[in-house]
Amino acid sequence: MKSTLLLSSVLVATSVFAASDADLLKAAKDAGLKALPSTQAQVEEVLKDLGVKPNKFTEAKAELGKKLYFEPRLSKSGVISCNTCHNLGLGGTDGVAAAVGHKWTVNPHHLNSPTVYNSVLNTTQFWDGRAMTLVDQAKGPIEAEPEMATPAKLAVERIGSLPEYQAEFKKIYKDGVTFDNIADAIASFERTLLTPSKFDKFMNGDLKALNKAEKEGLKTFIDKGCATCHTGINLGGSMQAFEVAGKYKFANLGDFKGDVNGMVKTPTLRNITETAPYFHNGAIWKLDEAIKEMGSVQLGIEISNAEAKSIINFLKALTGEKPKIVYPQFPVSTEATPKPEL
Template sequence: MRKIIAFLLFFVAFLSGAEKFSPSLGIFYDEQKANLGKRLFFDKRLSNGEKKSCETCHNLYWDFSGSIRKNSDRNLLNPPSVLNAATNYIFFKNGSVRDISEQVAISITSDIQLGIDEQRFVAKISDISDYRSLFGKIYSDGVTFKNAVNALVEFERAIYTASSPFDKFLMGDKNALNEDEKKGYEIFQKVGCVACHSGVNLGSNLLQEKQFYKNVLSGNSVSDKTGQNLYKVPSLRNIARTAPYMFDGSILYLKDAITHVADLQLMQKLSKEQVDLIYKFLLSLNGEHPRILR
């Protein structure tokens, strides 16, 4: 019975995912608020100890990843990219938050992130004359925690990477992908990657349990706690820019990540040619640099 249910779940997910690719066209944002949020995002003075900013873990200039490579060397969580995160509706590794404003607020106050309480965060901003002036011009009630969070969210809306080759392909330009990329896209769908990586961000829209399908379909015992250890499926947008891979940053190269996930999740032993073609398809998910970062 478990096998039948698992097959049905996988089949439904596969079919529904295949229907849900949509191009990344960009989203509206308030430019004044976004530019204010950009300043907050890069400002180390606003953290506890004044040694880190949002950008410390979510790099946007050095390699344009929206993540950072250093954490895995220190046995820390591999931060997800903030590029295109504004269109996600699942946040954090366990998917515990479904609203980006709540995610930003938690990231500011979390001990393992900026680590500063709301009152001190507002006080630090208020002590800087440029910020007092900007907040006063943009928000009728000036510097508040809610307004600071709103400005950061608008900045995240602005760092949206639209117009990738894959987006152009989805919009009808059949020459936007070369033949190898098209073959990779076909394999991506055929082997079942689409069951989890669908939607506008090809992920970040559902939770999945590691090895669930592999355990069920191979006849391995499945814990009674199945469903309790769910993890957010990461977005594949700009995936070639966001090494290392996995939540712990344990895999450095994208081709190795493709091979690992295919075996772990799909029970697929991909050939070198298949891996190479999927890799070429994933390269087509790199979008244009957002205007606000140029």
């Protein structure tokens, strides 16, 4: 009789726990949180649903784009590549407060480099949202004087001077090496930089994927209103109003004020524990401080130390598995290759 009662108690406790987890999953979905797509076909559908026009993806484009992503000759100096500021070994960022570019120029607006991981699933690109697609985004840093400082014409001359690249481009693109095709290839590689995590398993129905502390953190995250802006597949990546309830204490570091309406792209929270410092100007280095600041600035509430710690437990569950990237070997420069300009 005693063993029957004990078994009954275990079964009741288990069913209550399962119901609680199911309720949490429903709450997460109701808050707009979603799992990462697992295939490029699914990425395509997600982008269409977001109203973002996807570029046509092929494995050949992605492989070419990988070379170009790491290609330092796309910078005027021949030293800087996309990976310099969006280092795939550093969470897709550079680990400094403000991006550093050509001739050691610090970003004139003191803007922090956002992660490139999962960036294809943002609804907008750049802090001010001035680009909708990764193709458009890829062009900006190459040409920007404080970044890679390479005019489109020079970029095409550099890449077009290398027979191996010429042949590879002609196999993929009818018009060969063009600036648009360079950007398209880079964007195709960036589409592959997805980082599925245990959170995605949970969102796909595996109620045991998160531990107790992570589930409690997810509940705190939702209950405090964090998912109001940090929502969707990327838990961010869309344009949102900033300083809704209070003044950001480091607002005067740099002159960035958002787009014409004061809107700012909300950073993704995926892999957030790997991408310090935080905020558009990289002014905050500690994640608990960033959480408390967001509570004050965006929600008008005070988040306690215990609540911040709980949220961090959840955010750790957003650290995903990175795709294995083999560093490419580049074609050798020719006599026709324009020389580096330092």
